[in-house]
Amino acid sequence: MSHTSRPAQPLRPPQPGDAAETDIRPLMSAFPSGVAVVTALGTDSEPRGMTCSSLASVALSPPTVVLCLRTASPTTQAVLETGQVAVNLLHEDARPVSDLFASGDAERFARTEWRLPLGAGGPHLTGAAHAIADGEVAHAVEFGDHTAVFVRVHRVALREEGQPLLYGRRRYARWSDATSVPGPPAAAPPEPVSPARASAPAAPEGAARVRP
Secondary structure, three states, X not given: OOOOOOOOOOOOOOOOOOOOOOOOHHHHHOOOEEOEEEEEEOOOOOEEEEEEOOEXXXXXXOEEEEEEEEOOOHHHHHHHHHOEEEEEEEEOOOHHHHHXXXXXXXXXXXXXXXXXXXXXXXXXXXXXXXEEEEEEEEEEXXXXXXXXXXXXXXXXXXXXXXXXXXXXXXXXXXXHHHOOOOOOOOOOOOOOOOHHHHHOOOOOOOOOOOOO
């Protein structure tokens, strides 16, 4: 019996009149992640940036990550218009920077240390990031109120001494605190062997042993 495969149906964005939607925010808050600030330069050469925790690797070759960004954000528009982006992974002391770039404050770049190295995809938050990736947009898919942006990474810079900032359950956590859980207790020392037992000859395999 032969079977004819059906082509995959494209995902349908929510439509007016659909049934009440399930709120997935509690689900996603139960999935802790690192914290990133996505940055880009607009077509007016002004810096743009937003906090983002929806980041995942897609492929090692070509090296690709996906960012899920709010479609209406000016940062998203700058990323899509220029095709360039920088991903700043925040270190554990950079919670104020995460809050700043999540607030939409128009002066956030004036209140943050940053620079724009040659070939950067966007501003590098040098005082707040422990890892920074520069890349170019390979593909983008708009769905609902967000856009999945696939970024091909062409450069990564790391600060070896930096530790990640974590976020989950709508709270921040420091990587160094989360990994400082004490290890298992030390094993008990072996019991001392009495002189009589130590001097007793070993019984042959399978023979009965008589205690002294």
